[in-house]
Amino acid sequence: MKFDFTYFNPTKIYFGKTALENLSSELANYGDTVLLVYGKGSVKKSGLYDKMIKILNEAGKKIVELAGIKSNPSYKQMMEGARLVRENHADLILAVGGGSVIDCAKAISISAYCKGDPWQRYWIDYEEVDNEIVPVGAVLTMAGTGSEMNGGSVITNEEKMLKNGRVYPPNVYPKFSILNPEYTYTVxxxxxxxxxxxxxxxxxxxxxxxxxxxxxxxxxxxxxxxxxxxxxxxxxxxxxxxxxxxxxxxxxxxxxxxxxxxxxxxxxxxxxxxxxxxxxxxxxxxxxxxxxxxxxxxxxxxxxxxxxxxxxxxxxxxxxxxxxxxxxxxxxxxxxxxxxxxxxxxxxxxxxxxxxxxxxxxxxxxxxxxxxxxxxxxxxxxxxxxx
Amino acid sequence: MKFDFTYFNPTKIYFGKTALENLSSELANYGDTVLLVYGKGSVKKSGLYDKMIKILNEAGKKIVELAGIKSNPSYKQMMEGARLVRENHADLILAVGGGSVIDCAKAISISAYCKGDPWQRYWIDYEEVDNEIVPVGAVLTMAGTGSEMNGGSVITNEEKMLKNGRVYPPNVYPKFSILNPEYTYTVxxxxxxxxxxxxxxxxxxxxxxxxxxxxxxxxxxxxxxxxxxxxxxxxxxxxxxxxxxxxxxxxxxxxxxxxxxxxxxxxxxxxxxxxxxxxxxxxxxxxxxxxxxxxxxxxxxxxxxxxxxxxxxxxxxxxxxxxxxxxxxxxxxxxxxxxxxxxxxxxxxxxxxxxxxxxxxxxxxxxxxxxxxxxxxxxxxxxxxxx
Missing domain, CATH: 1.20.1090.10 (Dehydroquinate synthase-like - alpha domain)
Incomplete structure (x- = not known):
């Protein structure tokens, strides 16, 4: 190991068949409003969406939804999420889906209160995030990207035909990620x-x-x-x-x-x-x-x-x-x-x-x-x- | 992976030849008084002790010392450290040494404000820690135990001829650990x-x-x-x-x-x-x-x-x-x-x-x-x- 490094990964992982049982206690750490981010409906088909709504309701949360995140999440969708966070003062962004959904949630998290144009500042100029970061939690339904335990976020700017990724510091990592391998059966x-x-x-x-x-x-x-x-x-x-x-x-x-x-x-x-x-x-x-x-x-x-x-x-x-x-x-x-x-x-x-x-x-x-x-x-x- | 698990490890690792350069910025996160815990003098011989004192002085810290921690750290030494923490209101316990020193620092961390007899409660009855935990940081000089990134702490009660270990939750893990492999050359x-x-x-x-x-x-x-x-x-x-x-x-x-x-x-x-x-x-x-x-x-x-x-x-x-x-x-x-x-x-x-x-x-x-x-x-x- 020739090169010096810093290792710090504060994401809490709940793994296994009973992992979702830990969501309620995690939700208790955040305020009342949750932005629920998900994809094109597979979470509805699988029944996971209903389970999430039930848990969020039981926790007394106000739910705001951003649905339809594409497999290459777009800048436009991300900006829509940022608007929803601001307008509803969301306290937690809860991503339910695969890496694209979590990537999008992280992008929303850093962009919601960005001063200036987030695309230019964070995906072109790679500036450090100097604004409030809204915490992200994740419920993973597809294995592959690793987005559930890192600071990576790839966003596609469809107008500019650019798909840019970057890696954010540990304060942007999901605070917790719920990994139940059974959720991937339907993939x-x-x-x-x-x-x-x-x-x-x-x-x-x-x-x-x-x-x-x-x-x-x-x-x-x-x-x-x-x-x-x-x-x-x-x-x-x-x-x-x-x-x-x-x-x-x-x-x-x-x-x-x-x-x-x-x-x-x-x-x-x-x-x-x-x-x-x-x-x-x-x-x-x-x-x-x-x-x-x-x-x-x-x-x-x-x-x-x-x-x-x-x-x-x-x-x-x-x-x-x-x-x-x-x-x-x-x-x-x-x-x-x-x-x-x-x-x-x-x-x-x-x-x-x-x-x-x-x-x-x-x-x-x-x-x-x-x-x-x-x-x-x-x-x-x-x-x-x-x- | 048949069994469900939770993985959460919030220790920040600074690794490599320049790792110690990060100590000052870490020290800034804690109050004025540091309990410096070390072993039988090898850190003095190697010159690391002098470096530590210099960094702590430059950071304006009040230093309290607990020296002479044995390779099987004793309950008696641990209790002496707990007393020093209480009497000096130490804000950080800084362990400089191998696993024994870090184990001892973690034991002090949970015992200083323990209500009742720590040995009985924490190493015999394995009770959950219900008192204030004093944060621990570590500068590692010997590789082996892994104590620098976990909640383990083995203590020997010499009177009772018992060497008992236990594993504490992530809030007892060192907040940061500085790992410079060069420090192990003199082992x-x-x-x-x-x-x-x-x-x-x-x-x-x-x-x-x-x-x-x-x-x-x-x-x-x-x-x-x-x-x-x-x-x-x-x-x-x-x-x-x-x-x-x-x-x-x-x-x-x-x-x-x-x-x-x-x-x-x-x-x-x-x-x-x-x-x-x-x-x-x-x-x-x-x-x-x-x-x-x-x-x-x-x-x-x-x-x-x-x-x-x-x-x-x-x-x-x-x-x-x-x-x-x-x-x-x-x-x-x-x-x-x-x-x-x-x-x-x-x-x-x-x-x-x-x-x-x-x-x-x-x-x-x-x-x-x-x-x-x-x-x-x-x-x-x-x-x-x-x-």
């Missing part, structure tokens, strides 16, 4: 797979950087092994509780900063996907899946030892008899097979991207990278390789 | 090895339980692999920064509850060692090392599949050609070899235990266990097997 298989690969990608983007010896890399390898194992079990039987609970917890620790400590990190696959998402509105994890194989085939030679280690420690490839080149490629091949097992796309075409979009995506992608610093040309090549 | 090799095995044992005692599929087990395997790797590097070169930083972080996450989530856990090796420690005052990790091989040889058949997995995933034993029995024993043999590599004892005799002590230790040990519930006879057999 359609494709969405489940997309969420699994989102987590997988978070772990890879933290793993593939650095040449130092770092405990965090060993932890990531463990989480990747568990996630692969449980993904296969859940594909066979989506109501395998142990599998779904492991997937949920892998997603949470996959991006609660503990799997990124003292790491330089990469994140270029995410940067590319954000722009792919802005142009195609594809499911985030599916976009990541379509890009990943091409990306890692493009950059592996710049960090080949880590890719050999990946093949060996994550996929049990016997690397003893292979050249570094062969071993590294064997690991990427395993990753590529895993994407196919998940039923996720291996090309941008399958996600509705057109050839004309590629230069636009490449141009608008934030440039970064881990073992290789990526420029516009590099990105365009990767996009063409997976088109 | 003598035997103490370093003892700390490493303490961590190793924490991980094993959480790992060896349950038959469910649990992400936590994969995380533990990763941490055990990292710890083994870094222990060997640090034995060769104690000033290998990466190795010492990994050891320090393994120790922290090895007992900050994240490696115990949704696990039944064992802890019987610790229970036995606590009584061994009360009778011999041996270094905690050395005591654990002396007991572990005999203990796991005694219980492995009750959880054999996990021991096979341990051999394969932690020690890279090729288990394909072995019977379960052989594979499990091969893993325990690897553990036993690792203890020897660390230069730690494999028998109680080496730690000063006498044959007469064994029944007394067995009788006074709290009975528990993971794959096997241990009674007094079981414990005595284990003790004889490693005498």
């Amino acid at each position: 359609p298989k494709y969405q489940m797979a997309s969420g699994i690969f989102d987590t997988f990608s978070h772990l890879l983007e933290q793993y593939f950087s650095g040449t130092d010896d770092n405990t965090t890399d060993y932890v990531i390898e463990g989480v990747l092994r568990s996630l692969t194992h449980s993904a296969r079990a859940a594909l066979k039987n989506p109501e395998d509780y142990e599998a779904r609970s492991n997937i949920m917890w892998c997603a949470t620790i996959g991006l609660n900063t503990i799997t990124g400590l003292s790491k330089e990190q990469d994140w270029e696959v995410h940067m590319i996907e954000h722009q792919l998402g802005a142009y195609t509105d594809c499911a985030h994890g599916a976009g990541l899946a379509a890009i990943s194989t091409a990306y890692y085939k493009y950059i592996y030679k710049f960090g080949i030892d880590k890719f050999v280690r990946f093949a060996k420690n994550v996929w049990d490839v016997n690397t003893d008899t292979l050249s570094k080149e062969e071993a590294a490629m064997a690991g990427i091949e395993k990753l590529s097979n895993f994407i196919r097992e998940l039923g996720l796309p291996s090309s941008l075409r399958e996600l509705g991207a057109t050839e004309e979009m590629l230069p636009l995506i490449a141009k608008s992608t934030i440039q970064g990278g881990g073992y290789k610093q990526m420029d516009e040309n590099d990105i365009l090549t990767v996009l063409k390789n997976c088109y | 003598p090799k035997y103490q370093m090895a003892s700390g490493i095995f303490d961590t190793f044992s924490h991980l094993l005692e959480q790992y060896f339980s349950g038959t469910d599929d649990n992400t936590t087990d994969y995380v533990i395997e990763g941490v055990l692999r990292s710890l083994t790797h870094s222990a060997r590097a640090a034995l060769k070169n104690p000033e290998d920064y990466e190795a010492r930083s990994n050891i320090m972080w393994c120790a922290t996450i090895g007992l900050n509850t994240i490696t115990g989530l949704s696990k039944e856990q064992d802890w019987e090796v610790h229970m036995i060692e606590h009584q061994l420690g009360a009778y011999t005052d041996c270094a905690h990790g050395a005591g654990l090392a002396a007991i572990s091989t005999a203990y796991y040889k005694y219980i492995y058949k009750f959880g054999i599949d996990k021991f096979v997995r341990f051999a394969k995933n932690v020690w890279d034993v090729n288990t394909d050609t072995l019977s379960k029995e052989e594979a499990a024993m091969a893993g325990i043999e690897k553990l036993s070899n690792f203890i020897r590599e660390l230069g730690l004892p494999s028998s109680l005799r080496e730690l000063g235990a006498t044959e007469e002590m064994l029944p007394l230790i067995a009788k006074s040990t709290i009975q528990g266990g993971g794959y096997k519930q241990m009674d007094e006879n079981d414990i005595l057999t284990v003790l004889k097997n490693c005498y």
